[in-house]
Amino acid sequence: MEIPQSVHEKVHSVESQWHYTIMTKYGYKTEVRERKGLVRSYNYSSSNDCKDITCSTGVNGDHWFTRSECGGWAGGYAGELEDYLRSITETK
DSSP: OOOOHHHHHOEEEGGGSTTHHHHHHTTOEESOSEEESSSEEEEEEOSSGGGOEEEEESSSSOEEEEOOSTTOOOEEEGGGHHHHHHHHHHTO
């Protein structure tokens, strides 16, 4: 099945994505305001460089992962993101 080109051109604002409300609740700032296409990744930064996170959507199971090697790797599916953020916030 061919995916129409219009799907790849559609612009998605970060505010409309599953992760935005969760990430901003925990003090993360997005590096981009929008992305195009069927599969998208949004990078988030915090004051703790060891915990920068990428959230992806439009893939088989929306997911997230940390983008730094310090502190070890972490990642999971959409439903696990807030628990992870809560756990690293409580350890501060």
